[in-house]
Amino acid sequence: MSTIVILTGAGISAESGIETFRAETGLWAQHRVEDVATPEGFAKDPKLVVDFYNGRRIQVAGAEPNAAHKALARLEAEHTGEVLVVTQNVDDLHERGGTRNLIHMHGALNSALCAGCDHRWPIAGDMQVGQQCPACSAPTARPDVVWFGEMPYEMDRIFDVLGRADFFAAIGTSGNVYPAAGFVAEATRAGADTVEINMAPTIVGSEFTSSIMGPATQTVPAWVDKILKSN
Ligand code: BV8
DSSP, X not given: OOOEEEEEOGGGTGGGTOOOSSSTTSHHHHSOHHHHSSHHHHHHOHHHHHHHHXXXXXXXHTOXXXXXXXXXXXXXXXXXXXXXXXXXXXXXXXXHTTOOSEEXXXXXEEEEEETTTOOEEEOOSOOOTTOOOTXXXXXXXXXXXXXXXXXXXXXXXXXXXXXXXXXXXXESOOSOSTTGGGXXXXXXXXXXXXXXXXXXXXXXXXXXXXXXXXXXXHHHHHHHHHHHHXX
């Protein structure tokens, strides 16, 4: 019964029409990271940040999970051992594609967080600056996403599963952001077989046992077939 851990990044949602971060026309080409993905940026201009995430929430609402998301759900359903998807993405395409055992380590667009009392609640439409928290009534709603300098979610659980992984795959992530980019080293220490699935080798590509290049909607279903055949 092998344990499989899969880290996903913006590239797995690219073919669903969701912009990645570091492509020439990507999200970070349109906004300075420090302005929209840091607590300091939110404190300085909360409207800019709230509008940035409102725009992405609308984009995701109009998108559909693609064959790569669905293939990971099939792997979870048919693999005899544990399959954990750890996503850096804040879209809900993994859930809508059928994945259940999932960690949003950088948070989620469809969740709001109270900066005052840590209460979380679902949000589908636009967030307003100074929106009231339904629990403490303070005007302290913020996007429930992990900004640079903030601690990603469920790190203990992630490292626990990485410590007993037999297979680790990184799909559609550039390996620029830590601690996610360090997961391959953790999996390697656990003796896992590691594969990087991307359009091109990344800056951490050399740390993987193997790589599969090509668009995720083609490479991920083929990789899942291979894993399930070896079950
Ligand atoms: C932390 C928010 C520790 C949500 C994001 C100073 C202080 C504190 C920390 C640091 C510091 N200096 C550096 C750090 C660490 C920092 C970091 O790593 N900085 C980098 C830039 C050097 N990390 C952090 O701050 C993290 N927290 O370290 O806390 C700590 C310790 C103690 C106390 C407090 C804290 C927090 C990191 C999270 C930041 N939030 N997003 C949102 O807006 O979405 S990061 C952002 O980048 C997204 O979450 C995104 O998911 C993530 C990674 O990007 P990728 O997903 O990889 O996307 P990218 O566009 O880069 O790449 C896409 C890939 O897909 C490409 O490779 C492309 O080839 C491929 N692709 C494209 N199309 C396809 C495809 N592949 C296949 N098929 C296709 N069709």
